[in-house]
Amino acid sequence: MAAIDYLREHGLYAEAACDGRLSVWPVQNITPELRTWIRAHKQELLDDIAKGLDPRRRCWRVVVGRKSMVMLSRYCQLSPEEALEVARARWSEARVYQY
Incomplete structure (x- = not known):
């Protein structure tokens, strides 16, 4: 299972900023355990996001x-x-x- 799918199963969405940051929301759905998991899988999440997005946008x-x-x-x-x-x-x- 992709890391991004794991987030979606927990009612969370994520997007990558240009500076390598990861934004996950809604904040009220992030438990302490999920926060730890997100930190441990940040690069995998960024990679998953990058696979599905055209880098050039209007x-x-x-x-x-x-x-x-x-x-x-x-x-x-x-x-x-x-x-x-x-x-x-x-x-x-x-x-x-x-x-």
Whole structure:
């Protein structure tokens, strides 16, 4: 069973940020045991996510502090690195996620 499937069986979703971080939600479903499991399987989860996603996209979720917004690229697709660069040009502490 893939690590991402294990999370889904527990009612959790995950996405990878461009900087190698892993975001798992909803937080209220994360038990102490699941938190330990997620930390132990972080790289496997990131690999599972990467297998199913095209790295170049027109739509990105940008998180600045506690605020989440959608960033659209009208004319071209952006790689994760390009999307992060564009977002950080506006918000220095922005995190970028696949949408």
